[in-house]
Amino acid sequence: MNRGRTRAIAQRxxxxxxxxxxxxxxxxxxxxxxxxxLAIVGLALDGGLVLDQEQGLQRLARTAxxxxxxxxxxxxxxxxxxxxxxxxxxxxxxxxxxxxxxEAPGINAQVAAAGRDVQVRxxxxxxxxxxxxxxxxxxxxxxxxxxxxxxxxxG
Numbered sequence: 474m475n476r477g478r479t480r481a482i483a484q485r486x487x488x489x490x491x492x493x494x495x496x497x498x499x500x501x502x503x504x505x506x507x508x509x510x511l512a513i514v515g516l517a518l519d520g521g522l523v524l525d526q527e528q529g530l531q532r533l534a535r536t537a538x539x540x541x542x543x544x545x546x547x548x549x550x551x552x553x554x555x556x557x558x559x560x561x562x563x564x565x566x567x568x569x570x571x572x573x574x575x576e577a578p579g580i581n582a583q584v585a586a587a588g589r590d591v592q593v594r595x596x597x598x599x600x601x602x603x604x605x606x607x608x609x610x611x612x613x614x615x616x617x618x619x620x621x622x623x624x625x626x627x628g
Contacts, residue, residue: 515603526599527614533577534593534618541569541584541591542620560622562586569593589622 546561565586573582573595581596595618598611 511603511606515606519601519604522601523599523612523614526597527616530595530597530614530616531618533573533580534595534616535620536576536618537569537572537582537584537595538591538593538618538620540572541565541586541593542589542622544568545622558622558624560586560589560591565591590619591621592619593617 542560542565544561544564546559546564549557549559563586566584569584569586569591570582573580573584573593577595577597583594585592594615596613596615598613600611601609
């Protein structure tokens with residue numbers, strides 16, 4: 474029954490009364506909420522990028538530490554007739570830094586080796602795309618990785 478009335482109003486050229494007072498209201502809603510919508514989309518996209526970069530940086534730090542922890546002091550090993558595994562500390566630090574310079578040139582890295590342990594700390598600035606709207610240009614990510622020389626020579 475309402476359909477007939479709506480058609481009749483539309484055919485006569487009349488505009489329903491409730492639509493007259495809402496003219497342009499959608500434009501105002503879009504204008505007001507568009508910055509919030511863009512901020513949410515930007516946060517989601519840049520957040521995903523940062524999360525991905527953080528995981529990659531963490532993998533890099535752990536792998537560099539493992540590469541360093543593989544450096545066995547051969548002189549100590551041969552002197553003990555194969556019974557003692559000792560970490561070659563300078564070689565471990567060089568190997569970890571060498572891996573980092575090959576895989577991620579220009580990355581800020583700190584490597585510390587002592588006893589049987591190698592610890593790697595890496596930092597990288599990740600540029601953002603959408604959040605530049607609110608003057609957030611980049612995010613500094615930091616990751617650490619550690620590894621230990623495992624096992625004994627006798628077993």
